Amino acid sequence: MSSPALTQEPVYVYEKPVRLWHWVNALALVVLAVTGYLIGNPPVVTGGEASDHYLFGYIRFIHFSAGYVLAIGLIGRAYWALVGNQYSRQLFVPEVYRKAYWKGVFHEILWYLFLVSEPRKHVGHNPLAGLAIFLFFVLGSLFMIVTGFALYGQGLGEGSWADRLFGWVIPLLGGSQSAHSWHHLGMWYLVIFMMMHIYIVIREQYVSRQAMVSTMIDGWRTWKDDRP
Amino acid sequence: MSTYPDSFYAVMRRQGISRRSFLKYCSLTASSLALGPQFVGNIVHAMETKPRTPVLWLHGLECTCCSESFIRSAHPLAKDVVLSMLSLDYDDTLMAAAGFQAEEVMEETMRKYKGRYILAVEGNPPLNEDGMYCIVGGKPFVEKLRYAAKDCAAVIAWGSCASWGCVQAAKPNPTRATPVHKVILDKPVIKVPGCPPIAEVMTAVITYMLTFDKLPDLDSQGRPKMFYGQRIHDKCYRRPHFDAGQFVEQWDDEAARKGYCLYKMGCKGPTTYNACSTVKWNDGVSFPIQSGHGCIGCSEEAFWDKGSFYDRVTELNVFGVEANADKMGLVTAGAVGVGIAAHAAVSINKHKKTETHKKDSL
């Protein structure tokens, strides 16, 4: 799937639900990171009656709402991986069992190190991107969802759905305070992904041999040249 | 003053249960045991004269403040617990006998009440140096603990020492102080954590067991749900300030005098399961947050090793690096940012060259 494309015809790669999900998910993550950071390092409101303000309450509310968006979105995206086109599965199953895949990863690394003069063409994700997206985004968000809902379960209370489903991670991480710390660290993991991701897609937009950003907008992979 | 002998009946009386309902309770018991009404009298008699449940209270490595807390109980008074509700047969801190006479008492209770006494443990056994960091009667405390646990009905692990290890188990835990449930594997262990636990929580747990004749419902960590089911933060009276985003920024600032939320001063109320914000301390006079200091999380496992008591975002140890998440994250994200900028610069440069090259070759 991530093998070099031999075609010069445009390919419909990202179906509508994938594109919609991508942008909603991106927004949710940004909101989560900003509100999460503020939860750890609250802004100040001084003076007045406590009942006149609900600033921190709103920040947390937005965080939890975005948390739900992230989690439900990911479930939806996973469903689409089952029913969508072949490229919709790439997110969850990088083809690490294929030798050619690793060769592709290696080639991409050389490309990023400016050691080969030309990148290959890819219909779906390039192998390195696929790997990074899986390691950073898929695993990272799963970790954030599990720890996030475990912490959320502490507020909902013992026996709540979140507690029953995810409560077990808290002792596993060394207690509630440590769970907060890990969840907080997870934010940075994802921030780093977002930085690299955005940089790379924009860069690829200019230097690769295929369309990038527009693919996530209209779904079509178009090509800049007709060589294989 | 209460009536004696302090049987089950007397205890029930003190709980405000009338003689009539006591008799009703006895006949219910009779029928639930499928005994005829002629047995009710016997049950009444047994209930009225039932011996007080013996308690052996052992001390390992600790600071005795669980005992100190216990004697502060206001309802019931510690005096009434000790004289009327149970029989505190062994407790090195309070007992009259010493030396071999003290050890004899323990033996006798174990023999006479085999399977029926409660083992209360304050502190914990160290396992390094063959256990000789805590020596009782010339032998390692852990031996005595195992011995006394052999025939007990249940174990109460008082305080954070017995429940989690507490201060002596803080890194590097030089004595390998080990919580009770990791040493006593074959008996129910009821953890009543806190450093120390609240006096009235201690007496409530024990009187619950005596009154209802069963062990309290425990959460997944082995703590009675009734007192450890919620966080300090869930019932904290400063919570409206938390939600409003009104925080103390510095000790003794205007916000501190107004009683704003102590979150930014490192309060661990959001991560601590205990009853302080509801039951409060010393007959309800106050609790740490009410008196201006954040919760330090004293009922949580290993709360000593969760970074400073004054930090909100606390230290983590990731692959040997000790720093808080924001420090680790900022440094790494910063490095990635620099990397991206450098990469972008090179890319732009190269791209321009190729573009001009392409143009030239056209």
Added chain:
Amino acid sequence: MNAIQTPNGFTLDNSGKRVVVDPVTRIEGHMRCEVNLDENNIIRNAVSSGTMWRGLEVILKGRDPRDAWAFTERICGVCTGTHALTSVRAVEDALSIQIPENANTIRNIMQLTLQVQDHLVHFYHLHALDWVDVVSALKADPKATSELAQSISPWEKSSPGYFLDIASRLKKFVESGQLGPFANGYWGSPAYKLPPEANLMAVAHYLEALDFQKDIVKIHTVYGGKNPHPNWLVGGVPCAINVDGVGAVGAVNMERLNLVSSIIDRTIEFIEQVYLPDLQAIASFYKDWLYGGGLSGQNVMSYGDIPEHANDRSFNNLLLPHGAILNGNLKEIHEIDLKDVNQIQEFVTHSWYRYDNENVGLHPFQGVTEPRFELGSKTKGTRTNIVNLDESAKYSWIKAPRWRGHAMEVGPLARYIVGYAKGIPAIKEPVDKLLTDLGLPVTALFSTLGRTAARGLEAQYCAHLMRHFQDKLIRTIKAGDLSTANTTKWEPDTWPQEAKGVGTTEAPRGALGHWVVIKDGKIDNYQCIVPTTWNGSPRDPQGNIGAFEAALMNTQVVNAEQPLEILRTLHSFDPCLACSTH
């Protein structure tokens, strides 16, 4: 073995019958005592051993100095708070942090609260049963008890009906056959001298004191949020004051101040109408039991505490006296310099620790705590089943601190001897009065009973000081000063790269010091020398014995099977083993 002479003047002879008391009960923590009795049942050799160690000094390394109070506070829950206060003082000394006047006042009130409560609990719940025969109280006539009680005190709970109630409760308790904590006591021993009525009165007050002590500590709860283990703060105290502004309900306000005030009043009343009369009544029956002087007639020491004004470290600013007395010379009071490496040193020749050179002592700034459990070759039993200790080798988890090479006694008696020698009226006058009332000479102070009496008198003195400081707090607030914390040096980046400091308190059991070395914002070394480290000290390389061992020497034991006299003398120090070894 032949008798050996210790440099501090005791003749030790371990040839007689060896008697072991382990566990020593009604103390804090774990302790073992072995003595040798001669043919007349007189103690000729005494060995006291601290049998627990947790390693707080090791655990503190590398931590944030602002957190240290919470760790050290957990050294002991009985003298709760005193280690915390000592710790914040040590850190403030190292970093030159000045605290607000109110913080000093509140800290004093909390420290005095501890003194009073701890003394009270010690007297009734840890010590009384050495003098009071609970079972004999059953024979008491409630009416006669009431007369006795009313003859010595105006305390209201003294009617015949009241004592009848207590007696019948006690009777039912004893008849149940479940004696609980009183099982297997030394009841009926001829060493008990009180008449049944005095015993019954003491039992009644045992129960009342148990109820009352929990009220005293509510002062900690007001200012520190809880007890045991209230909260403290480097730079001041965590409780803010707000008497009339918005949000005052959540701070130290008028209601809180009133609560503390009313507790102080009731405390003074309880001490003066119950504790002191009982003490005097009991003492009057044991006047001729003057064993247990030990080191008290020779070397005593007090660091001093309860600074009248904040940040004034001079000795005359301290309301509990400062100074050391050597060789019983009350005319000369030595000043103590805790930073002088030649004054305070700890030895480990007989302690289960390792130094590179075990013949020299280390000043706490250079202190090393490295455990090494090993028994001497003359130990009877095995490594994990000790029958008799070998005191010629290492035999205790307590280190041996020395002041200018001397073993010292610390505690209420030491403070009172220093205060008496200095002629401080608030200390000297009550001592003289008590001695006159009992018809005893000043030298009677140097005894087991002297220790017990000094503790009682000190409780009274401290209770009045609580009133003094509570009034002062209100005065300062009235003058408009609400400040309780100084945060200018809160952030570690305001600290020097390296700093050293000492903090001290007079804990209920005596002189307490913490030494801290801070490097790059973290604790580089932390050493505690605790009252019971002094009193319970094992021998040093010169062979000087510590205060416990000295006090036991030459005591006549009535019945070798019943260690009542040993308990009496050990208890008079109020030993705290968790403290001593930490």
